[in-house]
Amino acid sequence: QKEVEQDPGPLSVPEGAIVSLNCTYSNSAFQYFMWYRQYSRKGPELLMYTYSSGNKEDGRFTAQVDKSSKYISLFIRDSQPSDSATYLCAIAPNAGGTSYGKLTFGQGTILTVHP
Amino acid sequence: ETGVTQTPRHLVMGMTNKKSLKCEQHLGHNAMYWYKQSAKKPLELMFVYSLEERVENNSVPSRFSPECPNSSHLFLHLHTLQPEDSALYLCASSQRTGDNEQFFGPGTRLTVL
Numbered sequence: 001q002k003e004v005e006q007d008p009g010p011l012s013v014p015e016g017a018i019v020s021l022n023c024t025y026s027n028s029a030f031q032y033f034m035w036y037r038q039y040s041r042k043g044p045e046l047l048m049y050t051y052s053s054g055n056k057e058d059g060r061f062t063a064q065v066d067k068s069s070k071y072i073s074l075f076i077r078d079s080q081p082s083d084s085a086t087y088l089c090a091i092a093p094n095a096g097g098t099s100y101g102k103l104t105f106g107q108g109t110i111l112t113v114h115p
Numbered sequence: 116e117t118g119v120t121q122t123p124r125h126l127v128m129g130m131t132n133k134k135s136l137k138c139e140q141h142l143g144h145n146a147m148y149w150y151k152q153s154a155k156k157p158l159e160l161m162f163v164y165s166l167e168e169r170v171e172n173n174s175v176p177s178r179f180s181p182e183c184p185n186s187s188h189l190f191l192h193l194h195t196l197q198p199e200d201s202a203l204y205l206c207a208s209s210q211r212t213g214d215n216e217q218f219f220g221p222g223t224r225l226t227v228l
Binding site: 042 | 218
C-alpha cells in the first residue's frame with residue numbers, strides 16, 4: 001500500500017466551480033499536512049500547511065484534515081483559469097528540524113479550469 | 116536572481132555522457148535537496164544537504180553524484196545514465212534541515228537517449 005494516495009485526474013471544471021482535491025494516507029504517524037501547487041514548467045510552491053484536524057481557510061482555498069479517516073482535502077471556491085495547475089498533497093511526521101526533510105508526496109492531481 | 120534557480124532548464128544526453136545540473140538558492144537557507152519527478156509518480160527525495168554536509172542519500176544509484184560546495188550551491192553530477200532516468204530534477208531549499216516548507220526551483224528536464 002502506498003503511503004499517500006492521490007487521484008491523478010486530470011480534472012477539468014468550468015470557471016466558478018467548486019473544486020475538491022483529495023488524498024488518503026496510511027500511517028497515523030503523519031501529523032503535518034501540506035498542499036503544494038505546481039504550475040507548468042515551474043517547481044512546486046507551498047499553498048496550504050496545516051497540523052490539526054479540521055479546516056483551515058485562506059481566501060478561496062480551504063484545507064481540511066480528518067485524522068481519524070486519514071483523509072485530507074483541498075477545496076477551491078470560485079475557481080479561476082489561473083488555478084489551473086498540478087496540486088500535490090504532502091505529509092510529514094513532524095514539524096521539521098530533524099536530520100532530513102522527509103516529506104511524502106502524493107502523485108499530484110492535474111486541474112484545468114476553463115473559461 | 117531571487118528564490119531558487121536551476122540550470123540548465125533542459126538537457127538531452129546520451130548514456131555515455133557526463134553532465135552536471137546546477138542549483139543556486141538566494142534565500143539564505145541552510146538545507147538543500149534534490150528530488151526526482153517522473154510522469155505519473157510522486158516526487159522522490161534523492162539527497163539532502165545540511166550546511167554543506169550530506170545527511171540523506173535515499174538509496175540513489177551511484178551514477179548520480181551530488182556535490183554541495185557551499186550552502187548556496189548544489190550540483191548533481193550525472194554519468195552513464197539510463198533512459199529510465201529521464202525525468203524532471205527539482206532542487207529545493209529550506210531554512211532548516213527537515214522543514215516542511217521547502218522552496219523549489221523550476222527544475223531541469225532531463226532526457227537520456
